Amino acid sequence: MKERMYRISAFAERVMLELLRDPLSYVFALGFPLVMLIVMTLLSESIPPEAEMTVFRIDNLAPAVYVFGLSFLMLFTALLVSKDRTEAFLVRLYISPMSRADFLLGYTIPVLILAVLQGSVTMATAFGIAAFTGDSLNPAGMAAVLAVSVPAALLFIGFGLLFGVLFSDKTAPPLSSVVISLSSFLGGMWMDLSHMSGVLVMLCDLLPFRHAVDAGRMALAMSFDGIGMHLAVVSAWTAAVYLLAIPAFRKKL
């Protein structure tokens, strides 16, 4: 067990260094949510209050931007894995005494750390914005957002692993942007789904994205009633994606 941890952390360290030494990580994972929050808040200033658009209010916006930001981690993961595959770095892992579960963990843990870091930047920015706009955010709620978003973070990392192992570093990015767009449109990030109905909303309910956003929003408001259902849907998707990724890593050289 201890030996296993040693191997996993050696590989996780490599993935972490690889991410931290890539400027893209800072631009997308950390800079992007920050800019997005500020721009969206400025935009929402021009929406008249009569419109009753609440999605751009900072307490609704911050969790949405966080989940949106997480979807970029999927892209990073996919690029890293597909590069490791095409450059045969994966071959080294395959022939090493590490098991597949070991190196899947080794990929996952550093990106998850980056996700929490990203969430912290997002929440800190939101806190600053709230101070400006005269709203207030509960620090306990902000911490809760980070906690309840772990399944969502894993979901996107899992998608990244899956796309990375199945597709080339040319195909994986466009596929990732499909998921990014889906999550943004069907996640109720920029529109209020609660007053809508129909096939589209049913689809939103089936997919994990709106549940991830809703869970974040509930956590920020510290109202946890019914959050279990949202987390269950996200977790089920996450489990499914990882269950697909594991055999995919065996098949693809």
Added chain:
Amino acid sequence: MSEKSEIAIRADGLVKRFGAFTAVDGVSFDVERGTLFSLLGVNGAGKTTTIRLLTGLLRPDGGHAEICGYPAGSTDAARLIGLSPQETSTAGNLTVRENLIMTAKIYGFHDAAARADNIIGRLGMGEFAGRKSKHLSGGLRRRLSIGMGIVTEPKVLFLDEPTLGLDVIARRELWTFLEELKKSVTVVLTTHYMEEAEALSDKIAVMANGAVKASGTLAELRTVSGSAAGERLENVFLRLAEGGERR
């Protein structure tokens, strides 16, 4: 580490198919401990696929393979082998030293840093130890890749086209290194450079269309192919690979 066999590698009737296509078609050979064995063949002959079967990356559709008496692909075998694949296969954003340390740690070695420094010395890469591998020249990156294959002190080392894309000087430097290396490790290398196989190998297997056309020492290959004594490997090869034209 226990060693069950004097034969380092045994390939016995290996078959690998991709769909209807047979990439490796009944390959058999033995590699004795402490020798350098070359798999020689044109592109597409089945060299890489054979290496993948021996390292357990692929499962054979027929036949079987052993590494020091352990089934290829088993954990016991995995601990005994090192590999430098045909592709780059280093972590681009990690330095030379970091790549070596990481590899040693993945194999569970706790003296990873000392091992890395030892390999850096043996590879003569001291001045590049702190350079990211993506900024290395092709020759140096290949050297690092081999270093990552030996930092775990394998009994058997597989080098897939180790000199592919190297200039003459880098190639000769690598030859010198391999000459030194083969004193301590059993080496299997694939190449389509005749002079390379001729210069380095104890034994050579000539592959064409997925099959071993002949194997043995250069002298034995000359005899089998009906070549004159002192005939260059290139001519011997052409005779042996006859009918096994490039696909």
